[in-house]
Amino acid sequence: MTGLYTRKRLTIITIVYWFLLTYIITFLIFMFFSLMKQNSQMADYKVMQLKKDDPEYLEKVEVIRKQEKAKVTQYIGEGVTFMLLILIGAVFVYRATRRQIRLNHQQQNFMMAVTHELKTPIAITKLNLETLQKRKLEGTQQEKLINNTLQETNRLNDLCENILLASRIDAGHYLLNREELNFSELTAESVFDFRARFPQQSIKEEIEEGIYVKGDGLLLQLAINNLIDNAIKYSGKNKTVTIVLHKKNNNNAILQVVDEGEGIQHAEKKRVFDKFYRSGSERTRQTKGTGLGLYLTKKIIAGHKGTIKVTDNNPSGSNFVITLHTIEPV
Numbered sequence: 001m002t003g004l005y006t007r008k009r010l011t012i013i014t015i016v017y018w019f020l021l022t023y024i025i026t027f028l029i030f031m032f033f034s035l036m037k038q039n040s041q042m043a044d045y046k047v048m049q050l051k052k053d054d055p056e057y058l059e060k061v062e063v064i065r066k067q068e069k070a071k072v073t074q075y076i077g078e079g080v081t082f083m084l085l086i087l088i089g090a091v092f093v094y095r096a097t098r099r100q101i102r103l104n105h106q107q108q109n110f111m112m113a114v115t116h117e118l119k120t121p122i123a124i125t126k127l128n129l130e131t132l133q134k135r136k137l138e139g140t141q142q143e144k145l146i147n148n149t150l151q152e153t154n155r156l157n158d159l160c161e162n163i164l165l166a167s168r169i170d171a172g173h174y175l176l177n178r179e180e181l182n183f184s185e186l187t188a189e190s191v192f193d194f195r196a197r198f199p200q201q202s203i204k205e206e207i208e209e210g211i212y213v214k215g216d217g218l219l220l221q222l223a224i225n226n227l228i229d230n231a232i233k234y235s236g237k238n239k240t241v242t243i244v245l246h247k248k249n250n251n252n253a254i255l256q257v258v259d260e261g262e263g264i265q266h267a268e269k270k271r272v273f274d275k276f277y278r279s280g281s282e283r284t285r286q287t288k289g290t291g292l293g294l295y296l297t298k299k300i301i302a303g304h305k306g307t308i309k310v311t312d313n314n315p316s317g318s319n320f321v322i323t324l325h326t327i328e329p330v
Contacts, residue, residue, distance in 0.1 A: 013097065021090050025083070032079045036072065043068035121152035128152075151197050158229070161222065162292045166275070176303055177216045180330060183253055184211045187245050190224040194232065201232055202240040211245060211253050212329045215304045223300040224255070226293035227320050231259035235317070253324045260317040269310050273298040 046064045050057055128149040132142065184207055191205045213220070231241045239260035246254055264272060275295040301308045306324040313319040 013101075014094075017090075017094060017097075021086075024086060028079065028082060028086070032075060035075050039068055039071045039075070121156040124152045125149050125156075154197060158225065162226070162296055165219075165222065166292050166296055176219065178214050179217070180327065181213050181215055181217050181220065182211070182329075183213045183220070183255075183324070183326075184209050184245060186217060186221055187224055187243065187255065190221060190228060191243055193225075194228050198232055200237060201235075202238075203228075203232075203243070204240055205243045206245070207243070208246045210329075211247050212327050213253055213304070213324050214327050215324070216300075219300045220304070223297040223322070224257075226297045227257040227322075230293055231257050231261075231318075231320070234261035235259040236261060239317075247326060251326050253322075253326045255322040255324070257320045258313050258317065260313065263312055263316055264310060264318050272310065273308070 043064050047061055050060055054060070128145045131137070132145055137145070188205070188207055191203060191207070194201070195203055228241065228243065235241050241260075242256075242258040244254075244256040244258070248254055273294050275292070298308050301322055301324070304324055306322060308320065308322050311319045311321065
């Protein structure tokens with residue numbers, strides 16, 4: 001319903017905007033031709049005031065016609081300048097307005113997603129704790145409930161970290177802590193953590209040892225976690241998520257997080273890194289998320305002078321590739 005309302009509002013704004021712009025341009029064209037006509041009439045009137053038996057008649061006529069042409073050139077130059085300024089301003093305002101409306105729509109989707117993402121782990125955690133409090137369960141059942149509660153708590157913690165970090169990065173209040181890091185161990189820790197959190201998920205890794213980078217360990221691990229979490233969400237239970245880390249000959253560390261989901265359409269490959277961007281409707285989307293994970297990941301990698309891109313995984317799925325400069329350990 002919200003998306004339909006937004007599209008209707010965009011349509012109305014677009015129609016009114018282009019109607020006003022057309023009116024302004026039409027008025028400018030009308031004024032241009034009016035000035036041209038007035039200029040021609042004034043020149044003819046000046047010529048009529050001349051005496052034909054004047055020895056300098058032809059010279060004076062030529063001067064009047066030159067003045068007329070100069071005015072025409074002036075009107076054309078001013079008209080073209082005003083027209084260009086109006087069109088450039090119109091395009092800028094139109095794009096800015098559409099961008100702001102889309103951003104507001106994405107923020108509304110974000111608030112609905114955050115509300116859902118907060119309520120779900122809280123409700124599950126509360127239910128599990130109440131069950132443990134009121135019932136005497138067997139050891140395996142009790143352990144299962146505790147693990148489930150911890151998993152939901154970790155989800156809640158990751159969500160809060162993403163929201164807080166996005167606010168601090170956007171406000172420019174986060175300073176990177178650049179230190180020597182064992183990127184291989186950092187990646188392996190993330191894989192181990194997700195295996196513990198999602199024991200039913202097939203997760204494979206090919207991690208080359210001894211790859212070091214210089215950067216912020218907290219942020220880099222958050223970037224890796226976001227990619228793995230995203231791959232698990234979009235892969236499905238019977239699909240495999242693969243994490244590959246190796247070092248290229250040009251001293252770059254290449255981290256690939258590959259899933260076997262439905263993949264990303266070509267038109268959305270660049271937009272998936274935009275803040276709050278998620279395709280589809282928040283009410284109908286089955287996958288969880290807030291649209292902050294990939295945005296933060298790109299910001300983090302860019303802050304480390306690296307790159308991130310997404311390509312297709314054959315036969316299906318997506319392949320997120322991070323490239324970072326490596327260093328030699330001291």
